[in-house]
Amino acid sequence: MLEKPIAVLGGGNGGHTMAADLTLAGYKVNFYEHPLFKEKFKKTLETGRVEMRGVGRQGVAEIHKVTLDMEEAISDVELINLVIPALGHDRFFEEMIPFLQDGQTVVIWPDNYGSLRLRQLLEERAPEKKITIAGTNTLPYGTRLAGPAQVNLLLMAPEVIISALPAKETERILPELQELFPMLKPAQNVLAASFSNPNPIVHPAGSLLNTGRIQYSKGDFYLYREGITEAVARAIRAVYDETAALAEAFGFEVLQYEDRDFRTTTSIMGVAFQAPFDTIGVIASVIGPKSLQDRYIVEDVPYGLVPLSEFGKKLGVPTPVIDSLITIGSIVCDQDFWKTGRTLEELGLADMDKDDIIRLVEEG
Amino acid sequence: MLEKPIAVLGGGNGGHTMAADLTLAGYKVNFYEHPLFKEKFKKTLETGRVEMRGVGRQGVAEIHKVTLDMEEAISDVELINLVIPALGHDRFFEEMIPFLQDGQTVVIWPDNYGSLRLRQLLEERAPEKKITIAGTNTLPYGTRLAGPAQVNLLLMAPEVIISALPAKETERILPELQELFPMLKPAQNVLAASFSNPNPIVHPAGSLLNTGRIQYSKGDFYLYREGITEAVARAIRAVYDETAALAEAFGFEVLQYEDRDFRTTTSIMGVAFQAPFDTIGVIASVIGPKSLQDRYIVEDVPYGLVPLSEFGKKLGVPTPVIDSLITIGSIVCDQDFWKTGRTLEELGLADMDKDDIIRLVEEG
Structure with missing residues (x-):
């Protein structure tokens, strides 16, 4: 190679x-x-x-x-x-x-x-x-x-x-x-x-719970410095917990985090991405999202949260916080992510049950 | 008297x-x-x-x-x-x-x-x-x-x-x-x-979509000056639209607003409450919510949105945005408003159908 x-x-x-x-x-x-x-x-x-x-x-x-x-x-x-x-x-x-x-x-x-x-x-x-x-x-x-x-x-x-x-x-x-x-x-x-992608876990909750600020500040917004407060971190953790429960229902594991990793402004991103010298400071200096038409929402909601919600329905695992973020995100961005998002149909999984899906991804 | x-x-x-x-x-x-x-x-x-x-x-x-x-x-x-x-x-x-x-x-x-x-x-x-x-x-x-x-x-x-x-x-x-x-x-x-109470229409969407800012600013937050941006106003309108659809299903009307009333930072509050000289300026000077344990959330979600959602289920009228705000509000405030909120059971309406309820409130 x-x-x-x-x-x-x-x-x-x-x-x-x-x-x-x-x-x-x-x-x-x-x-x-x-x-x-x-x-x-x-x-x-x-x-x-x-x-x-x-x-x-x-x-x-x-x-x-x-x-x-x-x-x-x-x-x-x-x-x-x-x-x-x-x-x-x-x-x-x-x-x-x-x-x-x-x-x-x-x-x-x-x-x-x-x-x-x-x-x-x-x-x-x-x-x-x-x-x-x-x-x-x-x-x-x-x-x-x-x-x-x-x-x-x-x-x-x-x-x-x-x-x-x-x-x-x-x-x-x-x-x-x-x-x-x-x-x-x-x-x-x-x-x-x-x-295990941290983006859909952190970005939609982090961004949508700062919708007003992102628009009002016109780009002068630092998600990891000011946006992820205690309550926002709780929402991020709720998305993670629903994702982990879904993985457990499938029988596999997602990346694990310590309780304290959910209690910082950098949340799990501070664990997933580590600068050599200063894990908190560097990620906190990442500016944005500068608008609501940012990847943090328009990619991570339809391509991250929508499939999780669809898997949840298929497996009977409730995903109320994920569903709420999809609904609120759709209003905030003025497009219906429930329709534009990645569906199990597009992934060829719509007619499969849990065991079929696991067999497909593990054995082919 | x-x-x-x-x-x-x-x-x-x-x-x-x-x-x-x-x-x-x-x-x-x-x-x-x-x-x-x-x-x-x-x-x-x-x-x-x-x-x-x-x-x-x-x-x-x-x-x-x-x-x-x-x-x-x-x-x-x-x-x-x-x-x-x-x-x-x-x-x-x-x-x-x-x-x-x-x-x-x-x-x-x-x-x-x-x-x-x-x-x-x-x-x-x-x-x-x-x-x-x-x-x-x-x-x-x-x-x-x-x-x-x-x-x-x-x-x-x-x-x-x-x-x-x-x-x-x-x-x-x-x-x-x-x-x-x-x-x-x-x-x-x-x-x-x-x-027709404007509070549950405006306050939860307005506050929750500024969760990070309310906590980060430690009380230096003006909902009607900075919090109700275009996207937040869209969410407020979505709550109103679901409420109006529910009223229509019941056969009565809620207070009506002009389209433009949803396109200002004061949203419909600027119509519902009018200062003699300056409708925009005065309401914009109202400070708060200063924390997430504010009436704007802890009263208006459980006593305003939860009954609306319950009526929606009873009448088969979908209330996805209202439901999402209840779910997100519960995470943000760390209490389950679905359980602590005002239920149809408490109002004596749980076993009634639509016609019974209308008869009760109109004829007794």
Whole structure:
């Protein structure tokens, strides 16, 4: 795997960071962005360089190949890393599927049920292709673009969990991935990975219970410094508890946190993402969300909370707090996340019972 | 009615204002506070005077009688005004019932389903007593105590609706009440009055969507200046729309508002309470809620939203936003409002269908 280029798809904060990080580590990276977003990607595309600062590898990464052409990006690579918000999954999957080749591995960072969605689309469109799909619970990077082609890496996750779909293949792909990403550990299955994503646990409750402030402050808002008060932390914990109960009903575990981890302004994000020197201070300096049309709501509610609610209904596990956040989030953002969110139908799970689903994610 | 003293029960913001207002208008007032709250009532009790400033009658009101003794307060009066948060209804009803006399009228400001609760308790404890019960949609006063025995009347409601229970008796009691309170208009029935209380419509959505800010600012928070942003106003409107749909299913109407009334920071409160000169500025200067244990949540969720949700279930009218606010409010305040809230059981309505309920509130 290490001889051939590695594809990194997605030219946002996470994609730039991964492309630069792997390049500075000595790997050849094919860095792709969808043509829809070419304006923001312009400087990276023209110079082929990404400057990286912050807590990780430092310097100017000379990227092997920067492209808007999916075929060019993923032909003749073994590993494809998809590093985009779940909102863009379908669009990238559509572009990707025609050019996928037997033997390739697609890792979705973070999974957010994207592995199940890609599997479903492959079954419909290209059932003959032999692709390994895997998903993680989070990006390893807490990161922001400081400007065009400039990364500021604020935080690194000390541990990221990953599973192949099905999980019986995790063991086969993990060692090579760990060479690139030493923080990777095996997850029980892709659902355990998605359920362990801290974003849907922390972001919607944290943001929606500060709706007025986010709008009134017009962008001068720091969720982890001022937004997560004691009562907001209680709501975050309630979302976590419902998620953990759902995992338990399925028979797997989500990442565990200490009681005290729910009693800080950084909540479990302070555990999931750790800066080398100052875990509280650095995460507290992350600004935002600056508006209600932020990923914290418009990604994490429909792609994080809606599937949890749907699984809850299927398993008979009540998810009242999650449901309430979906309903309130829909009003706040003026769109019906119950309808636009990721459904079990889209994941190919609508007609399956609990045992079918577990068999699918563990055995295939 | 005008010869005898008028009882005002409840020594908070509203009770002080009504006792002073009626006294300055020339009436004899028996002003009662429950002994539990005697510390805060001390100066009023000792001096028998309340100083009133603001937008209404001005001056020092020499109250006819100030007392901690319920019997003394309500014996030989014709009109009893209960002016307390719904949280205290049961406690005051318990004190009041033994001393109620045939022919008395009890008006509950605002009703918040208290009329139905009092009727139910009277049926259980003293079914022989002939009492007229009535309830309004709101207090006429937007008011705060500026200090012990000092009222600052900020706003007056231009219109308050009232119904007797049953509504067929409204016509009989209204003319005399209008002499005291010229802003009174007839409501279709006590449910129409309770449904038309703007507090449960505006306060829980407004407060809960600013949970983080209320705690972080430690009291430096103005709901009507900074808290009701566009998205928060949308949530307030959603609560109103669910309430109006419920009223429609019952066959009565709630107070109507213009579309633009939902698009201001003062929302419908700016319509319900109008200062003589400056409708926006004055209400925007009302500080609070200063904490999450405020009436805006701990009264308006259990005594305002919970009954609406229960009626919704009974009538098959969905109330998802109201339900979500009850669930989120319970987490935020760390108490289960679904359990502590006012239930149809307590109101004696649990076993009735829609037609029974309407018959009860209209015909008796």
